[in-house]
């Protein structure tokens with residue numbers, strides 16, 4: 001089959017980011033990360049990973065994981081990632097991710113990992129904790145540092161992991177000489193933390209199973225409307241921008257992030273609107289935003305050969321860069337590289 005991607009990387013600054021292929025991707029993943037990726041891909045050389053090695057830090061049903069990896073890749077493309085200019089990579093297909101993770105693990109103090117709030121939260125939910133859960137942020141640092149990424153577009157919940165990545169890079173550079181680039185965290189101006197519709201005090205999350213919690217990117221319009229109409233608000237009857245609970249704030253953020261409206265447009269439109277009408281307006285903005293993505297998703301999912309080729313080409317394209325970093329790191333650490 002004809003190759004989809006050119007093989008050369010350009011001299012543009014680099015972006016790396018990733019999403020775990022678990023559960024159903026939701027509007028938080030889209031507004032916090034994916035939407036920004038689509039925008040940034042024109043100004044940066046981008047690597048977008050389906051981080052299957054991160055996913056297995058908690059048990060995944062193997063057949064389901066295989067299917068979710070393909071689905072996540074198809075969603076990346078459907079959301080607007082262009083495989084001619086960006087590399088969509090399944091993390092495990094580039095062995096250098098795991099290799100650099102081990103090298104960095106040996107240079108990372110245990111105390112730094114035990115302090116991670118996501119580790120503490122996830123560990124509290126498990127009966128027995130795998131070692132991988134503790135190493136999770138080191139693997140994430142490896143993903144980023146492997147490609148010398150300058151910018152990492154993520155949602156707000158990844159900020160602490162990004163700080164740790166910079167700490168790991170800095171301490172490695174101090175000990176072994178300048179090796180890694182310091183990556184910047186890039187949060188979207190609106191939508192960096194989308195909250196659950198059923199409980200706006202909790203971040204919208206793939207692992208929450210409640211049917212009114214998250215809007216999946218593949219939910220049909222009728223389901224989206226039902227979920228938004230049931231969203232938790234507060235005891236006020238209508239929107240008051242000076243006095244609103246987290247549920248209404250969340251609905252407004254979702255609307256603004258989908259429509260791209262300015263603060264001025266929001267202020268002119270919503271004050272005094274009754275909650276029933278607010279919810280209808282928000283639901284229609286979400287339906288309109290997701291419709292083209294769902295259409296493209298159906299086309300891409302119908303052609304698994306194309307998708308496989310995109311993933312294979314991207315792995316071929318990025319592997320030399322990743323292998324080169326690992327070789328340098330090994331040399332710096334004194335590991336055998338002959």
Ligand code: TYM
Pocket residue numbers: 016017018019020021028029030031032033051054139140143144152153154155156157158191192193194195203204205
């Ligand atoms: P993951 O799979 O949990 O989430 C993927 C992306 O979606 C963002 N996100 C949100 N943004 C706004 N509101 C929300 N409710 C919300 N929920 C999730 C996340 O911030 C993330 O940007 N550890 C990462 C995956 C990863 C990664 C990396 C990211 C692995 N290696 C290297 C960046 C760079 C994670 O679990 O994302």
